[in-house]
Amino acid sequence: GNSVTQMEGPVTLSEEAFLTINCTYTATGYPSLFWYVQYPGEGLQLLLKATKADDKGSNKGFEATYRKETTSFHLEKGSVQVSDSAVYFCALEKVKAAGNKLTFGGGTRVLVKP
Amino acid sequence: GAGVSQSPRYKVAKRGQDVALRCDPISGHVSLFWYQQALGQGPEFLTYFQNEAQLDKSGLPSDRFFAERPEGSVSTLKIQRTQQEDSAVYLCASSLEAGQGSGGELFFGEGSRLTVL
Numbered sequence: 348g349n350s351v352t353q354m355e356g357p358v359t360l361s362e363e364a365f366l367t368i369n370c371t372y373t374a375t376g377y378p379s380l381f382w383y384v385q386y387p388g389e390g391l392q393l394l395l396k397a398t399k400a401d402d403k404g405s406n407k408g409f410e411a412t413y414r415k416e417t418t419s420f421h422l423e424k425g426s427v428q429v430s431d432s433a434v435y436f437c438a439l440e441k442v443k444a445a446g447n448k449l450t451f452g453g454g455t456r457v458l459v460k461p
Numbered sequence: 462g463a464g465v466s467q468s469p470r471y472k473v474a475k476r477g478q479d480v481a482l483r484c485d486p487i488s489g490h491v492s493l494f495w496y497q498q499a500l501g502q503g504p505e506f507l508t509y510f511q512n513e514a515q516l517d518k519s520g521l522p523s524d525r526f527f528a529e530r531p532e533g534s535v536s537t538l539k540i541q542r543t544q545q546e547d548s549a550v551y552l553c554a555s556s557l558e559a560g561q562g563s564g565g566e567l568f569f570g571e572g573s574r575l576t577v578l
Contacts, residue, residue: 451503
């Protein structure tokens with residue numbers, strides 16, 4: 348079945364450091380890939396997505412490239428801020444007849460210190 | 462409201478009690494999902510509605526779990542005879558689009574945290 352594996356946290360960084368969160372997936376066919384973020388006290392919200400191989404999703408300084416050859420969708424940001432402290436979830440959506448349900452990874456908590 | 466609203470935000474139940482969790486999706490959203498998120502884990506799919514039709518309930522862990530969306534808007538997740546392993550955050554999400562995977566965005570509520578003693 349479909350699955351998503353992402354690096355375990357917590358990841359602790361200083362402000363302006365480079366952030367990478369690894370994500371790999373297992374799925375048949377060509378899923379769409381997502382990064383969702385959960386800020387403290389808030390619901391999950393979409394950060395970025397890519398719907399086909401070699402697509403790059405980007406938002407708020409974050410980027411991730413859909414790599415079919417390595418089945419990966421690693422999240423990167425060149426210079427993090429304290430406000431980026433959150434839990435990040437990688438997810439895939441497999442085309443099915445009944446809805447676009449998501450399969451999530453376990454989440455990676457990121458803490459950015461001033 | 463502007464977003465997905467869930468109630469109650471927190472629920473403590475004694476083992477064996479029945480609970481009902483409510484979700485108000487974004488107005489006009491066709492698709493509605495329920496997910497279960499255990500502590501420190503990612504959300505796990507429970508069930509999916511397209512309007513009032515429950516098209517996928519493959520993630521419901523047992524027949525004690527039941528969900529409905531009778532008028533294609535508000536949804537209720539009911540858990541009968543709660544057990545300690547039911548303790549989790551229950552997330553509701555809605556989406557404007559329907560049908561096969563479309564890369565569409567899911568809008569999540571803040572969740573209902575259930576603790577079963």
